[in-house]
Amino acid sequence: AQKVTQAQTEISVVEKEDVTLDCVYETRDTTYYLxxxxxxxxxxxxxxxxxxxxxxxxxxxxxxxxxxQKSTSSFxxxxxxxxxxxxxxxxCALTFSGGYNKLIFGAGTxxxxxx
Amino acid sequence: xSGVTQTxxxxxxxxxxxxxxxxSPRSGDLSVxxxxxSLDQGLQFLxxxxxxxxxxxxxILERFSAQQFPDLHSELNLSSLELGxxxxxxxxxxxGPGNSPLHFGNGTRLTVT
Numbered sequence: 001a002q003k004v005t006q007a008q009t010e011i012s013v014v015e016k017e018d019v020t021l022d023c024v025y026e027t028r029d030t031t032y033y034l035x036x037x038x039x040x041x042x043x044x045x046x047x048x049x050x051x052x053x054x055x056x057x058x059x060x061x062x063x064x065x066x067x068x069q070k071s072t073s074s075f076x077x078x079x080x081x082x083x084x085x086x087x088x089x090x091x092c093a094l095t096f097s098g099g100y101n102k103l104i105f106g107a108g109t110x111x112x113x114x115x
Numbered sequence: 116x117s118g119v120t121q122t123x124x125x126x127x128x129x130x131x132x133x134x135x136x137x138x139s140p141r142s143g144d145l146s147v148x149x150x151x152x153s154l155d156q157g158l159q160f161l162x163x164x165x166x167x168x169x170x171x172x173x174x175i176l177e178r179f180s181a182q183q184f185p186d187l188h189s190e191l192n193l194s195s196l197e198l199g200x201x202x203x204x205x206x207x208x209x210x211g212p213g214n215s216p217l218h219f220g221n222g223t224r225l226t227v228t
Contacts, residue, residue, distance in 0.1 A: 103160060
């Protein structure tokens with residue numbers, strides 16, 4: 001069975017702090033895809049990144065970076081120098097090759113960045 | 116802006132009623148997906164259509180149905196509504212039937228009273 005666990009329900013930081021959101025996944029498939037989505041207070045789901053299981057390179061996009069480690073089945077997301085606009089719920093999701101984008105979402109981590 | 120359009124944004128209705136949620140995918144996208152976000156179940160996949168054909172079903176109740184029309188827009192029909200159907204319903208689209216990134220609309224918030 002496939003499962004995504006985001007153990008951190010809520011995180012509160014002060015602006016400019018770095019913060020890491022954890023994501024641990026379970027799957028028996030050898031080919032799979034991992035995603036991060038952001039849901040700001042306005043409610044929409046914003047795509048952040050997709051990573052396939054064969055690409056373990058870490059990725060950096062501005063203040064965002066992602067650390068994919070197959071050995072620990074983790075796909076963690078770090079925001080450097082957090083800003084108030086980063087306040088949102090962040091979802092990690094998983095699907096497998098042939099899964100037709102049937103994303104399995106984690107429960108989400110609510111990040112509050114205070115000025 | 117993801118390019119996926121969902122209407123209406125908000126819907127308030129009574130138990131036992133029927134509603135229709137509408138979704139227009141991004142230009143060029145052939146796949147449409149429906150997801151439900153509720154407080155108790157989180158984000159759950161409901162159903163996927165590719166170029167008018169149903170491709171995959173998730174935890175979709177029998178009271179719910181969907182279709183994708185020749186112009187690729189999709190409708191999700193919810194009938195015999197119950198209080199527990201209150202949720203945020205998202206539509207998403209992608210180009211292919213596979214694992215290309217999903218782009219979500221802003222959702223339709225359904226409140227059943």
